[in-house]
Amino acid sequence: MERITAAVERSRRGDVEAAAAEFDALWAELADPAGDPFHRCVLAHYAADVQPDPHAELMWDRRALAAAAEATDASAQAHHPSLRIAGFYPSLHLNLADVLRRLGDAAGARDHVAAARARMGDLPDDEATAGYAETIRTALDRVERDLDAAG
Template identity: 45%
Template structure:
């Protein structure tokens, strides 16, 4: 019985991640409004008690679909809050997300002309990036951190 429950949970998690991935393809294809609509429906379905890792991933993606920088910040803050609910950051997937979460928050604060807040999150992104692997994803996040640091230094 316990194995069946775990299998159902895994299938549900896979379905959510598949829907997030499909919606990200819409977003990258330029259909921001439809992506926001689909992300919003999925957010409502997950609910406040939904899996924190799924909520983190979804909010992290939903932030990218926003046109208003204040809305983007709100979604990035939701993603960080959900990540903190996963279990103290000990989960491998969350450790890999923290650098990107803080980088996005730093970028949000730059857009909102709040450089002090941006620097705080940039420092957190830099510190968290030590947990990233030396792969394409890790290199990309580190490069984005360096670019934003240069931009902030120039201001």
């Protein structure tokens, strides 16, 4: 997880190409069936953010969603006791909805908006995370507005 965090920080500092290369290298290590699905989910979720090509972004977003389906709360809680895999789904579906919208797949995008909205109840419900839930809701609203505007 430290290496994933370091790559995320590298991308946030603007060294996106180096971060993408590190994500690729880490994926090669974690893609092994013995690799932890929680780590694959987190890695793919962040790797999608540094892709210059939306098709590559879509591939990483799909990897993140697939890994989440295999991950356990126990693995997530080994990283932080408050984490539950279910709480990742709204954001994972949001990212898929947004990239599919940009790729012109309105039906697929709407399916993921609906899936994200259906999972909003899985987000932690406390003051510390209320802003995160609002960020997800606002982004889902934006994706829907963009889809409606596109026809």
